[in-house]
Amino acid sequence: MKFSKFGQKFTQPTGISQLMDDLGDALKSDQPVNMLGGGNPARIEAVNELFLQTYQALGNDGSFREDINSTATSSMANYSNPQGDAAFIDALVGFFNRHYDWNLTSENIALTNGSQNAFFYLFNLFGGAFTDEQNESVDKSILLPLTPEYIGYSDVHVEGQHFTAVLPHIDEVTHDGEAGFFKYRVDFEALENLPALKEGRIGAICCSRPTNPTGNVLTDEEMAHLAEIAKRYDVPLIIDNAYGMPFPNIIYSNVTLNWDDNTILCFSLSKIGLPGVRTGIIVAAPEVIAAVSAMNAVVNLSPTRFGASIATPLVENDAIKDLSDNEIKPFYQQQAKTAVTLLKKELADYPLVIHKPEGAIFLWLWFKDLPITTLELYDILKEKGTLIVPSQYFFPGVDISDYKHAHECIRMSIAADEQTLIDGIAVIGEVVRKLYDEAK
Numbered sequence: 001m002k003f004s005k006f007g008q009k010f011t012q013p014t015g016i017s018q019l020m021d022d023l024g025d026a027l028k029s030d031q032p033v034n035m036l037g038g039g040n041p042a043r044i045e046a047v048n049e050l051f052l053q054t055y056q057a058l059g060n061d062g063s064f065r066e067d068i069n070s071t072a073t074s075s076m077a078n079y080s081n082p083q084g085d086a087a088f089i090d091a092l093v094g095f096f097n098r099h100y101d102w103n104l105t106s107e108n109i110a111l112t113n114g115s116q117n118a119f120f121y122l123f124n125l126f127g128g129a130f131t132d133e134q135n136e137s138v139d140k141s142i143l144l145p146l147t148p149e150y151i152g153y154s155d156v157h158v159e160g161q162h163f164t165a166v167l168p169h170i171d172e173v174t175h176d177g178e179a180g181f182f183k184y185r186v187d188f189e190a191l192e193n194l195p196a197l198k199e200g201r202i203g204a205i206c207c208s209r210p211t212n213p214t215g216n217v218l219t220d221e222e223m224a225h226l227a228e229i230a231k232r233y234d235v236p237l238i239i240d241n242a243y244g245m246p247f248p249n250i251i252y253s254n255v256t257l258n259w260d261d262n263t264i265l266c267f268s269l270s271k272i273g274l275p276g277v278r279t280g281i282i283v284a285a286p287e288v289i290a291a292v293s294a295m296n297a298v299v300n301l302s303p304t305r306f307g308a309s310i311a312t313p314l315v316e317n318d319a320i321k322d323l324s325d326n327e328i329k330p331f332y333q334q335q336a337k338t339a340v341t342l343l344k345k346e347l348a349d350y351p352l353v354i355h356k357p358e359g360a361i362f363l364w365l366w367f368k369d370l371p372i373t374t375l376e377l378y379d380i381l382k383e384k385g386t387l388i389v390p391s392q393y394f395f396p397g398v399d400i401s402d403y404k405h406a407h408e409c410i411r412m413s414i415a416a417d418e419q420t421l422i423d424g425i426a427v428i429g430e431v432v433r434k435l436y437d438e439a440k
């Protein structure tokens with residue numbers, strides 16, 4: 001069968017599709033696997049319990065059935081309009097205005113089928129072919145101000161040069177008073193000197209905060225600087241808040257979240273523990289919301305209402321925030337602590353440095369001068385039943401052939417149970433120690 005160019009773009013094998021298959025196969029395997037690879041959120045008892053109660057209440061309140069004696073419409077038996085479930089959008093407007101001074105109306109919010117779906121829309125709205133004021137065609141890309149960045153951004157574009165990306169400054173820092181950590185910072189000098197930015201070939205700026213894969217949290221100063229550059233060049237600043245505040249609030253550094261009408265904030269219900277309901281939330285200027293709604297109409301008719309129905313009461317009574325502050329955030333903070341302690345023990349006298357854990361559900365490990373690439377390390381660890389993700393996939397828009405650092409790091413998830421962390425880190429320790437020892 002012959003596929004169009006569009007079809008070929010999505011079906012060609014990529015390194016990452018191979019990797020995702022490996023992760024999926026591992027989950028199905030009957031051999032024990034130390035799964036430190038995927039992006040699945042953890043199972044947290046208190047969280048599951050609350051969701052279960054909410055599902056059960058939904059079953060009883062008419063959400064699934066149209067009541068012929070009532071004028072109220074059931075959410076599951078009807079499509080919403082393409083912008084998304086109106087009751088959830090109203091609840092979100094109230095929630096954000098209660099906790100932040102944003103003055104939102106329902107025209108500022110649209111729902112998508114997961115935030116991955118939102119990035120497909122946004123990157124194709126702001127990246128690709130444009131017609132400039134001279135009626136000439138110009139290809140614009142999305143500027144990633146700090147790579148490493150989220151693997152899922154790669155390949156969502158339908159056309160055009162996908163990304164222009166900037167490599168980070170790497171600072172040695174302490175964490176909880178201990179040495180052996182580093183933190184990435186935006187290289188603003190390199191960013192401001194990018195020809196694509198100066199020549200009008202950037203359509204939007206985008207960053208995840210906290211960042212998948214590194215757990216970095218861009219500081220308030222960095223965010224203010226990015227917002228200023230975005231305004232100066234008249235492009236939107238897209239902030240991927242999948243792990244950020246106020247939900248799931250997996251963020252440990254002391255920072256604030258801002259929004260204005262040049263900012264596009266993307267939220268998700270996935271990392272509070274509901275990745276299966278596929279619900280993303282976009283907060284943006286009405287013009288962007290209207291565009292997203294129009295795309296929803298064509299691609300999905302209307303976005304799914306299941307996640308919206310579960311989350312509406314939790315947003316109305318702030319339970320989503322309490323859950324995030326009191327269960328989800330402390331859980332991951334403890335997991336990060338446990339994993340750091342285990343890693344430091346396993347590799348005490350070896351050149352491991354860890355990105356300062358500031359949020360998200362991962363640790364980012366840098367094995368300085370490792371004798372092999374971390375893609376090769378990935379294969380050895382896989383043979384031994386431990387899955388991680390090698391760093392090379394997290395540099396969309398950068399030629400990393402001569403950038404050693406991009407081949408020396410791994411991302412490990414901290415969402416697994418404690419025994420899996422212990423076993424997986426023991427395997428990483430054994431393999432990495434041997435590699436360094438043999439190279440002496």
Ligand SMILES: Cc1ncc(COP(=O)(O)O)c(C=O)c1O
Nearest residue numbers: 039114115116208212242268270
């Ligand atoms: C940084 C980041 N953004 C977006 C997503 C997409 O999440 P979803 O489509 O489940 O909302 C993920 C998922 O892992 C992520 O890590």
